Amino acid sequence: MDRRVVLTAYVKRLTSLLVHAGINRAVISPGSRSTPLAYAFASSDQMETHLQIDERSAAYYALGLAKASGEPVVLLCTSGTAVSNYHPAITEAYYARIPLIILTADRPHELREVGAPQAIDQINIYGKHVKFSVDFPLPEENPDMEVFLDRHMNRAISAARTAPKGPVHINVPLREPLLIDFEQEEPELTYHHQIKGSSSLPKESVDEIYMLLSEAKKGMIIAGELPTGLNKELFWRFAKSLQWPVLCDPLSNLRSEVPRDCWELCIEHYDALLKSASFAAQAVPDTVIRFGAQPISKPLSLYLKNSRPATYLAVDESPFFRDSIGVVTHHIQAAPEAVLAIQVDKEATEYTRKWTTANHIADSLVETYDTATPGDEGAIAKLLFEHLPDGSDLFSGSSMPIRDVDTFFRKTGKDISIFSNRGTNGIDGVVSSAFGMQAARKRPAYLLIGDLSFLHDQNGLLVSRFHEYDMTIIIVNNDGGGIFSYLPQASVDNHFEELFGTPTGLTFEHIASMYDAQYAAVSSAEAFKIELEKAKVKPIRIIEVFTDRKANVEAHRAYWSSVQKGLD
Structure with a gap:
């Protein structure tokens, strides 16, 4: 790998991204570590550069440029206290809503916090006085890194321009040597x-x-x-x-x-x-x-x-x-x-x-899906979705339940809304979120949740002691983390159960009793269907369905295989 070629492509990519977004003014505070970027800006026909040796003054100068033009201006400095000297103007820009793109060159990671000269902690140095902050990776020959740079530079630019406008900070670590090839071609961007x-x-x-x-x-x-x-x-x-x-x-x-x-x-x-x-x-x-x-x-x-x-x-x-x-x-x-x-x-x-023909094939296989396989969670999900009444809501757990929703919830003319916590895809807080949903929408609600996820948030049931709810909870109890059975870890017997399967041996009848909930335990899809069709006589109903992780994986894979055969 020619490090000079890689470094040149890196800084020219950052320059091209700025120019491509219509940002063509850069205020440069001279310094050593920022050399590659300074060269890239100065050698670009489309970037107008301004020099100001004093960093504090440079930042205010850029502020004036951006204030007058209404467009973001780039600020570039070397590492160390040069970065600190930008802070007063950045604070002003934040409260005055002036868009600035601050690029701070930094030491590579191995020179941070080891007593190296001109090395201070620059990560999030501007705190709440910038709208966006990111520490870029070191230059390397890696297509995924190029995608990262393209997307994050554009996110930063977009954040600076979005009301309320303001400054954004991009920290750029660079490793010596710092010289670039001025004749090297501009890289092709992956984002328009x-x-x-x-x-x-x-x-x-x-x-x-x-x-x-x-x-x-x-x-x-x-x-x-x-x-x-x-x-x-x-x-x-x-x-x-x-x-x-x-x-x-x-x-x-x-x-x-x-x-x-x-x-x-x-x-x-x-x-x-x-x-x-x-x-x-x-x-x-x-x-x-x-x-x-x-x-x-x-x-x-x-x-x-x-x-x-x-x-x-x-x-x-x-x-x-x-x-x-x-x-x-x-x-x-x-x-x-x-x-x-x-x-x-x-x-x-x-x-x-x-697409429509293929979708018909898959849909016919869901319609005729065999619900008689003992331990299959797909059969439980399919029956639940078929029994959801018009004008109801479903809250789904974030692990296997939402994937079964994706697979088995077929399009319908009914008014059914589906919710799930997919911001971070965690399994905690699902019970509480479901009750909050029901309180806001005032419609019959269903919660499809796994046993571990239910254990994480069983205290979410406390709210049912203070307000009226209409909630049916289906706990799919496979005694552990069912989703791990689909991952490569499942093929390794050593420590799988203790680290990933995590069986607890717990059931939830006593929890239901504590909250005076209507309760039933079933072990087959047929029994589950019968229970679903029974009248709901209490505000909270819990149906605990016992399944088998191994049988569940086999049933799902058999369905996917049948779709493959149908398509062929």
């Missing part, structure tokens, strides 16, 4: 640009989005978790005009109340379909538009990461747009409705028919 609006978009942005959607040959809509109250009618009108397949995450709540004239476009079985490598290879899109977060499905994430669509538009109101797999090419910072108002009338294509 941001399209910004709010409840509506400017005409030039609408025209650009219209053109991108119009020119697509094989287009796809992805709907992740969306805000409550989204205008579903507007969403389906947008989808119908494009005639593109809509991959609906269960938390989008677009699998419910699906209009009949859009029924075919709603693709809910994409997780199972994309486990088929042959289908995934034949169904690669050239254009994707995503609303909301990246969906739960891991096969979908891998499919998108591997295929890398040429155009990937993410509609996300936050400047910190979500792109965990590094495929977004255009960030549309606006409310979903601003984009959904754009109508692009297209005809259904063979690409769309490929």
